[in-house]
Amino acid sequence: MAFCSLIRTFAEIINKNDMNLNEKFVITINRELGSGGRTIGEKLAQKLGVPFYDKAVITALKEKYDLSTEEIERLKGQQHNWWADFKRSLKIMPSYSAPNIIPKNTAMPDFLITDDLFQSETEILKGIAEDESCIIAGRSGFFIFRQHPNHLSILIQASMDHRINRLVKKRGISCEEAQQIISEVDKGRENYVKKYTGTSRYDTRNYDLVINADRHSEEQIVELILNYIKG
DSSP states (O other): OHHHHHHHHHHHHHOOOOOOOTTTOEEEEEEOOTHHHHHHHHHHHHTTTTTOHHHHHHHHHHHHHHHHHHHHHHHHOOOHHHHHHHHHHHHHOOSSSHHHHHHHOOOOGGGGOOOOOOHHHHHHHHHHHHOOOOEEEEEEHHHHTTTOOTTTEEEOOOOOHHHHHHHHHHHHHHHHHHHHHHHHHHHHHHHHHHHHHHTTTTOOGOOOOEEETOOOOOOHHHHHHHHHHOO
C-alpha cells in the first residue's frame, strides 16, 4: 500500500482532528529515545513556521534567568501575559530551537527534577503557549495542555532495533551501549511522568496521534502529521 494511502487509512480510523491553525495552537510531542521524535518536532515546527521548545531550552531558561516558581509568580503578578513581556525584555526572538539561550551542560536527568522545578517548567510552558503557537517536545506536555482548546498531542514510537540503530549511528557507540542508554532513559522518563501526571507515558489514551517511526523517514512522518492536522 502506498504511503499516501496509509495516511488516508490511518486518518479514517481515528477521531477527526479539529485543530485550528488560524488560532494559537500547541502541539506536544512525546517520543521514545531513538525514534527521531525530536528531529520530527523541529522539522514540523519549520513547516508550520512556529518555535520549537524542548527540555534543553526550558532548562536553559530556568538556569540563565533564574526562573524559579517564586520569580514566575512575581512576574505573573505584574502583568497578565508575563511570558510575552519577559521575552520582549530579554529580546528573545522566536527560533526553532532557540540556540542563543542554550548554555552547555543543561541536561538534567528527570529523576533529579524537584516539585519546584516541575512547577516552574509548567508555568514557563503555559506562558509560552499563551503568547504564541508552538511545538513542545517532552516535559509531560500532553498532561499540562490536556485542557487547552487548540492542542494536538502526539506520541512517536519505534521498535527497539530502530532505536538502537539510530543511537549507534548518531552517537558512534556500540549496540550494547545504546540499549543500556535507552533502558535507563525509558525508565527515568516513565518514572517522571508517573510521578507528576499519575499516568503512563505509554498510555495511548493520552494522545491524539500515535505514530510508529519504523520504515518511514522523518520527512514522511512530518507530512503524515500535516495531513492529519489539515484534515
